[in-house]
Amino acid sequence: MKHTLSVMVENKPGVLARIAGLFSRRGFNIDSLAVGVTENPDVSRMTITVNAAEHPIEQVTKQLHKLINVIKITDLDPDNTVARELALIKVKSDARSRGEVMQIAEIFRAKILDVSRKTMTIEITGTAEKIEALELLLKPNVAEIVRTGRIAIERGEK
Amino acid sequence: MKGSEIIIESLKAAGVDVVFGLPGGMVIPLYDALFDSDMRHILVRHEQGAAHMADGYARATGKTGVCIATSGPGATNLVTGIANAYMDSTPMVAITGQARSDLIGTDAFQEADITGITEPVVKHSYLIKDTKDIPRVFKEAFYIASTGRPGPVLIDIPSDMQLADIDYKPAGRINLPGYKPTLKGNRKQIKAAAQAIAAASKPVFYAGGGVITAGAEKELLALARLMKIPVTTTLMGLGSFPENNDLSLGMLGMHGTGYANYAVTHCDLLIGVGARFDDRVTGKIDTFARHAKKIHIDMDPAEISKNVAIDVPIVGDARDVLAGILQELKKMKREPKKTAAWLEQVIAWKKKHPLHYKDEKGAIMPQFVIEEINRVTKSDAILCTDVGQHQMWSCLFYTHVKPRHFVSSGGLGTMGFGFPASIGAKVGRPEKTVIDVAGDGSFQMNIQELATAVCNDIPVIVCILNNGYLGMVRQWQELFWNKRYSETAISCQPDFAAVAEAYGALGMTITDKNDVGDAIRTAIKAKRPAVLDFRVKAEENVFPMVPAGKSIDEMIGGHKS
Ligand SMILES: Cc1ncc(C[n+]2csc(CCOP(=O)(O)OP(=O)(O)O)c2C)c(N)n1
Ligand SMILES: [Mg+2]
Secondary structure, eight states: OEEEEEEEEEOOTTHHHHHHHHHHHTTOOEEEEEEEEOSSTTEEEEEEEEEOOHHHHHHHHHHHHHSTTEEEEEEEOGGGEEEEEEEEEEEEOOHHHHHHHHHHHHHTTOEEEEEOSSEEEEEEEEOHHHHHHHHHHHGGGEEEEEEOOOEEEESTTO | OBHHHHHHHHHHHTTOOEEEEOOOGGGHHHHHHHHHSOOEEEEOSSHHHHHHHHHHHHHHHSSOEEEEEOTTHHHHHTHHHHHHHHHTTOOEEEEEEESOGGGTTSOOTTOOOHHHHTGGGOSEEEEOOSGGGHHHHHHHHHHHHHSSSOOEEEEEEEHHHHHOBOOOOOOOOOOOTTOOOOOSOOHHHHHHHHHHHHHOSSEEEEEOHHHHHHTOHHHHHHHHHHHTOOEEEOSTTTTSSOTTSTTEEEEOSTTOOHHHHHHHHHOSEEEEESOOOOHHHHBSGGGTTTTOEEEEEESOGGGTTSSSOOSEEEESOHHHHHHHHHHHHHHSOOOTTTTHHHHHHHHHHHHHSOOOOOOOTTSBOHHHHHHHHHHHHTTOSEEEEOSSHHHHHHHHHSOOOSTTOEEOOOSSOOTTOHHHHHHHHHHHOTTSOEEEEEEHHHHTTSGGGHHHHHHTTOOOEEEEEEOSBOHHHHHHHHHHSTTOOTTOBOOSOOOHHHHHHHHTSEEEEEOSGGGHHHHHHHHHHHTSOEEEEEEBOTTOOOOSBOOTTSBTTOOBSOOOO
């Protein structure tokens, strides 16, 4: 089962290394990771997705808590969370296929960022499933994909 | 004030009066400040020794131990000592010099990323990037090292940070939003534990080093007495419960006593306190205490249900929690005879499977040396050990009665720990007789610290159980590898007594059983560092033993024939 952990950390040097080190040393795999500063400049939020059974996730969070710079960890409830990822997809496409690609992009509410003679670059945000669905459609012509980690926030007033 | 002087001030503010270390280029400013201060510095001969001394000092006193090394190789030499302190939760602050801050990342001379290298084995670490952070960092470091579940904290200080001259402002209040150890146990859980204890007819306490860290030995004794509960301890927990008490089962686990292992296997309630269900204790995990409801009291929430599922978890300081349970139980209706049949069973196991060894004519039995140390010191010495068979015999054949009187590398099992640790212990408790039980292999891993003991006049007594083998490994080879003694014979070795004398210590070689006690007495009276080379029976084994992967009641060699 996939878990999305929202980890608030002190914005101090070495924090990312400590967290990454902890995961590898305890044998947990990080599926994706996104880091950014929060509304408070002293605090960063890491959104970490991990694939784990119930028991190890408890160990992961408890071990994470032991890191001095980790302030708070929330195991986000998928039913009560909005999550997004961003991908940039470069598609091989010339004048003939351009229209078709644009149509697909539109259906996915994706944006065209750049067009060259032989390629188009599409920006898409959404859930991992949505991004993967688009990718699947474009597949034979995809030249390059760049994806961010998932970021997520709880619904409602906090 | 210079950064280096601020370091000294910060150490003093933390109550430090002794540090262990060895200088080098990147800590010359710090050592220059030390030169004018009244801080005691013990100069070691290898930085690993400094780390183990700080560790031994901390274990014997309960205070935070401090070691200092220069950058690069000095810092990397500390690593084993830091890892050792981490595994056994010893409060320690390690200070390392670092290349000038503008050179960091350039592979400068003697630059090593020591915060990176030690990251998996520290409780926390700092790299100082501004001299004015020194007071705050030191205050935090000592606070983190010594509170909650203690552990080592590393402070890496570039040389220019030590040289910068700034206005000294003592540290303000500590503000660590991510570090709030839980001290008080949850009242509901404490009640649940008390009820489980009152309901149990076959309870056992399983006490670890956390009892000693928390200073909870009185509460443990009171609880065990009140409810008539037998107590077994881990290696780290030796001394948390007096072994001369009838309720004591001694140590459990791979080399535990038969009766401790049987009691744990058959109990209906296991009360773990400040112990972590380590694999050397549990043996085969799914059969460990298989009939028992389990209570686990620990400072570290991550230890709860890590290896074994727990029914009543209580996070908190062992002393607070045990006192709380005691209070609850005193309020409750108790059946004083509830555990009587269980205690009889325990006594029967003790009778049937006592610790024992076979004497061999003409030989000094290693177990006998430990028994003699026990007799001569009246179980009142601080006993340090290295790692191997001699360590296990020290666990088993000495009567451990007081906390902070047994200093041994548990989690990491570091050969070479015992001797420097004994020096640290003696520095912290100069009034005590401090004895290091060493192996002929282990002793040679930090033998150079004889110079430290002699030059600083630190009279520790090293008792080598010299069996001419890396004995513990040889035992495994004998039992499980068809007696193929690959690279475990070390009979080509120095004359230890002569080495000791060459360093200026007292050296003795003991080959007759009848001289064992006298040799120990002579060394104690000499009041100077001493090395006693006991030529013990070479191929003796530590029994009982639970083979790897077996349940702890499947011991071999535990039967008296
Ligand atoms: C630094 C280190 N290296 C290797 C080992 C593996 N090891 C464990 S016990 C042991 C033998 C120790 O020999 P000795 O000190 O003579 O003690 P004995 O078992 O003979 O009493 C060895 C090599 C270890 N624990 N630590
Ligand atoms: Mg040996």
